[in-house]
Amino acid sequence: MSAFLPAFDPDPEGRAADQTARRTEYRFNHSYVSPLAFVCDVPRRDRFPTDFTTLVLSKVITNVSNQGDGDSGLRRRLREMSNPLAGAALGTGTAVRAVAAVVGELVGLQQESRRLMSIDDYNDLFHIIGLPPISKDFEKDSTFAELRLAGPNPVMIHRVDALDSGFPVTDEHFQVALPGDTLAAAGAEGRLFLVDYQELDGIENAIAPGGQQKYLYAPLALFAVNKQTRQLTPVAVQCKQQPGADNPIFTPDDGYNWRIAKTIVEIADGNYHEAVTHLGWTHLTIEPFAVAAHRQLAPTHPLKVLLAPHFEGTLAINHMARTKLISPDGVVSKLLGGTIDGTLGLSARGVQSRLFKEQMPPETFRRRGVGSDALASYSYRDDALLHWDAIREWVAGYLRCFYRSDAEVAADHEVAGWLSEVSHKGGGRINGVEPARTLAELVDVTALVIFTASAQHAAVNFPQYDVMSYVPAMPLAGYAPAPTAKTGATEADYLAHLPPRDQAILQMNTGYMLGDTHYTRLGYYGDDYFGEPRLDELAGRFADKMLDIEKTIADRNTRRRPYPFMMPSGVPQSINI
Template identity: 35%
Template sequence: MPSYTVTVATGNQWFEGTDDYIYITLLGTEGCSDRTLLDKPLHNAFERGAVDSYDVIVPENLGDIEMVKIEKKKYWVQDDWYCMYITVKTPAEVCVEFPCFRWLVGDKEVVLRDGRARLPQDDNTTQGKQHRQEELEWRRKVYRWSEWQPGFPMSIDAKESSDLPRDIRFDSDKGVDFKLNYSKAIENLLLNKFMDTFQSSWDDFTDFEQIFVKIKNTMSEYVMEHWKEDLLFGYQFLNGCNPVMIQKCLKLPDKFPVSHEMVAACLERHTTLEQEVEAGNIYIADYEQLEDISPNSTDPDTQQYLSAPICLLYKNTQNNMMPLAIQLGQTPGEGNPIFLPSDAQYDWLLAKMWVRSADFQVHQNVTHLLRTHLISEVFAIALYRQLPAVHPIYKLLIPHFRFTIAINTKAREQLIGEGGIFDKANGTGGGGHVELIRKGMTSLSFRSLCFPDAIKASGMDDTTELPNYFYRDDGYRVWDAIKSFVSAVVNIYYCTDEMVQGDQEIQAFVKEVVSCGLQDFHYCEFPKWLKTREELTEYVTVVIFTASAQHSAINSGQYDWCSWIPNSPSTMRKPPPVKKGVADVQLIMASLPDRGRSSWHLGAIWALTQHQDDELYLGMYPDEHFIEKPVKQAMDTFRKELAEISCGITQRNEGKRMPFDYLSPDRIPNSVAL
């Protein structure tokens, strides 16, 4: 009688093996096998990391094996099992692969398709169509939308991590607990000794060095040494952890009445301010989103303040970005002076610190949380609800959502929820962060997530005009590499634009993002329909770039740039100055975060920037969802291009005191998982 060899691979993380009974049924074009128990006497099958083979005897040939059914039944107590893949070798020595990469929880039955990717219009059998439909019906019951806050992107319907489907929870090696990690950070950084004086101000800038005692980070040390300098202040707009705020100034805004006389001493080309604007040498960073945002009032004993500053910057003859003028509010006039480099030392320093604090608030809430974490969760939920595992775009995108929903759920529990770390340490805690994200939503459009479009919209796209904007230059290279890879995969499965139009599942995915995930907010302008392969390629590139490169660019540098508290105050405890000549060291220290909030802040950013030992970086796809050789060849080409980009970045950074490597592909995690 014909014999089929079935090989089963169990996950290699802790607790991914099982002692439960595992049964298999082979479904072929000519028939199906009996339900067969996979077991071997005196053999501990399905242990963690095991790859075991079994013989399934059938009375007659089953034809081409199209599906396998796996069943898990309780042996003693329910014991969850993570199945990586199954292969079936037929009597004709044909090996058929069945990717799984999912958990079987309880008495569970899973039917797997063979590993070939198929568009819905290419699935001609009734059995295949029914399998797609049943899989999506089940997923829509499990992956449900929920509104965490009005005006936010929708999120997963789960109040805590244990409510999540098992397939998207953290694995045993990646488990994240912000409070636990924060506690570890407090211990590792020797911050416990400051907690007894929580609301006590620091006495001098040098006191902050006390919480640098265990830092082994040359960038942080460099920031500590040079943070007062205008050169470092301006550089951060280009290559710090929030390099998206700066724009070319095409016209001086009426609300920011800077005159030539105010800044003439800083202009190196012997021209007027207006001429410098016309020549493209003037830039601006406007934090108007912070206007009227409620400052943190969770602690009745400590008043906290926010401002919405505007900062004018000048590209000097060495192509360095230098601050020219700062206004700490949006409305000009008496009580809102324009601070200048020619002002008294501490007036100018305090004004710059207010800008840095505002930058921290916008970075954390809008650039980071909203525009990478929350939007990636929208893409992920829509994917689970509308694309079956057999769809090529599902296979392409699923590695880029690893742990994303889990990290966001944990953040809502412990970081941005009531009583979380935001409330304890940040000036926008206690509800201001919610207001700010709602405002940020009004500028979240699809085109703003397309990296080249966003750079062009800011007027920062001329690489010869501003040669040291590494965020832009590296971002272009990584974007192009991702887009080239996505285009190759798209064109393997879609031979014509009409095939894109006829793919009801991909159209449902795109519609789900905008209509459900973004609730049809009119200002988002996300596509509801894709007509061409180029449009599909761009859409998928946006999803991957946002989840990987963009998140890396604005997350990885947090400890570098924000751990020296005066350079990036998480809150301010005195109001913005309303006149010049009042700032001194005492006022600045009273304005900066106190000892306790400094410790919360430092512990949090340390915890949020620690990569896991088993982190998966861009181009790494250990779970082989694709089996087709053309896709694997495209992956090889992608990895080679990424390696060349990494090598180029390494060479450029040699000898630099401030190397920029946040967009080096070998440092870009595949997904939003921190």
């Protein structure tokens, strides 16, 4: 084995003292977002570096400039803080607090709360910030279907053989979208797909800062693959879980009610994305792995050396999120349809209701029935598998340099301590994590941590600008009840469901800042980072593989709706935004 894992420890007392210090510095807290695990306090070494704070400030400055009518004093202070000399003078800790302060001030800027009367009014909010491409075709049914496969939340769709009584779609409904086809045939041939937001049912609706009632819905949406075109096609939407006369099934011939129904699905998708797929399944899942690694793995342990770049910035950004985004008066409370308690409860259930070991991409796609035999084109799946295969190959090669047998893995007490603490009730509370008994098991869990912190987070974070900053494409709350009849809706009824001006600006600003900030790059550890020729050679091969994946995805994007979110050039090493 490598000298990183000595058979004889020349200074056991020193190592024990170091571990005690690390465990004192990195302590778990289970009350911030109960019952999930955070670090109590972010140690200085884990705070944002100055170049990162400067990058974020540049986004905030653009937000303020884009508004035109924003606070001039805030704009002046931001310009001063963006000066490199000022940033260096501030020092890392002060810079972090300063960024937090201006982000909070930007969130709190008073905007005019009034209804916008047309889609053009929403477009006009983008002055310096460019209009996202989704603005050109968000209203099309083909775009509605594509967002299930390549949008911010591309993990919900699953194949079904038939529908139960809770979603009583008939062939009459089905044939509006697919004439000559039948529900039974689509189910039998593996062409029927469902998106169900049942987990949102019962979450309390919130009140917007301007006093308007917000709405969060729990719809169901049915899709089928067209036999001729092989394209995924939207078939029907039911806006609430319980069927009934006042909860009709909407189809593409229902005019503005169909557009309202699709918008209700997007609102549900955005809320589930922010609470579960993004916050819960990436940010709040990786933090316990990072905290436990600090507590259980020595700084020179090969696994700690490998994982350190993939944890960079995570504790700091999660602290920022907890104090500015998911705080009682933060962005999430202002924007999302449910109350903050309901949203955080959803996040907690999302994290604790699934087993980490079952989230390896090939397994998740198999379990949802969305392999290539079912959906010929699924951008998220196709690109995610490229990353997964490359990351797992890199991790396997790296760990084989240190472990010659399964027995050596099982005997590594630091690794056992790390994985045990991640799942322990008094530690990370992540379900489905067990001590590794074999090298293959250690490779799988390590690769999944790296994949989640890099490619998976990129897939769900960066659409916040390209899709979610444009409110008509994916509002984060409804502002009118779901329709109760299939006919009679007007454009005004549709617009009444969309957020008012102040909420639209806040969603635009937040989506731009979070979804357009790229810091570090997957596969680039820095020259001689590992300090051993064999390891640096393997890391170089991994970086080369990322370049190959870049070319593959670029080629794919010439033959499909462009899906940029997993281009390696835009995938950070870690969850740092």
